[in-house]
Amino acid sequence: MVTIDYEQSISQIVAEDFPFSDLTGAPGPAIHHEPGLFLNMSGPNNDGGPDIARLATIPHGDAALGLGNSFVVDGGAPIPFINALPMGVNQDLDSPYLAPYKHFHDSLFEGRFDPTDPTALLKSAIQGINIVRTTVLEFDTTLPDAGIHNVPFVVKQANATEMKATFFIHELGDADASGNSKFLLQYAQVVQLDFFPRFDGGPGRIRWPHVSINTMEKVDDVPDLQYATLPPDMA
Secondary structure, eight states: OEEEEEEEEEEOOOOOOSSOOSOSOOSOOEEEEEEEEEEEOOSTTOTTSOOEEEEEEETTTEEEEEEEEEEEEESOOOOOOOOOSOBSSOOOTTSGGGHHHHHHHHSOBTTTBOTTSTTHHHHHHTTTOOEEEEEEEEEETTSTTOEEEEOHHHHHHHEEEEEEEEEEEEEEEEEOTTSOEEEEEEEEEEEEEEEEEOSSSOSSEEEEEEEEEEEEEOOOSSOOOTTOOOOTTTO
């Protein structure tokens, strides 16, 4: 088993409410912090089960274990459509309850983002790029032995019930100035948050897809070993 630790920090750059409110806040505040581990479990004793895992801790009260599998495809891998509308309400965009979605669907946020089709932004980011190979990592907390645990406050206010995430590591056909292959990393993640009573008489609460997407470029081949402790024969 091979482990890679990571840290994700997200700060607000720009925000807009519809209808207008004074709750969006100014640019700059931190809105997410997540230390975690990626595990490669593809050794000879895996017995055909999940070969990758992601352990994530969000310090405001959530801990998630996502399990899954990895695979490699030639060229680009299809980026799935994600339905970002809340479940447990009428999903017609003409419904007054979904007015913010309709507003930013008709007038894209910052001229580029449609909240009803969030992964369209990922697709546009790689349009026309020569991708020769893609490594796909899929994580799911609903698989056996996986799951999410939350503190009681989170359970009561906005319970995170499941997380599914797909990472795409794109190897590009062109090289950088040093002759090394260029890489892009994209991911699409959906955390289901349950809050507010349902309107349709179904069980539980309205389920809100909390969608995270990103496109990043690898900029350095040299790992930061500042905090690493290597065995003597590897130092």
